[in-house]
Amino acid sequence: DAGITQSPRHKVTETGTPVTLRCHQTENHRYMYWYRQDPGHGLRLIHYSYGVKDTDKGEVSDGYSVSRSKTEDFLLTLESATSSQTSVYFCAISDVGNQPQHFGDGTRLSIL
């Protein structure tokens, strides 16, 4: 299995608080992605990275920011969490942009 670790795995927090999710990989893959998964929707891309300090927005980027200061780490930050951001968040990696992506185990985030 591809070495991808998401932390935390579960988090409950209150509206208005900042939240940071971490994705750590040991595969030295260039591309890293953050998705959210909600009932009634497919996986939706929040942000992705194509290299250190190189990031771009996805389909549902409003309210989220990302950073990638090292190849192995991709951070997703909710500056001021809202209840609509309650979701399961998945990180994924790929070596080349069009290749199969390997997924982390997900982070279940609840915002009350």
Next chain:
Amino acid sequence: KNEVEQSPQNLTAQEGEFITINCSYSVGISALHWLQQHPGGGIVSLFMLSSGKKKHGRLIATINIQEKHSSLHITASHPRDSAVYICAASSGYALNFGKGTSLLVTP
């Protein structure tokens, strides 16, 4: 944005049955992906194909580029095949995902 539609949304089958899950997409793609998500959440890539057919064990994936359609077949289904199957269309870096097909295989 590439609209990806899957059918059926839910599927129940008896062990041993042949299963087909369909996926259609709206615009040209570079590849079509099939993924599997078990209860508990883990997502695994099953296939990536841009033409023809691929087979892995009891799973077969086909794609018809002209018709913008792909199918995932499971032969001799087994309860351990119970999962959500997701198709995703890619062009460049981006994957556009369908909403998934929830499959339950009963003994």
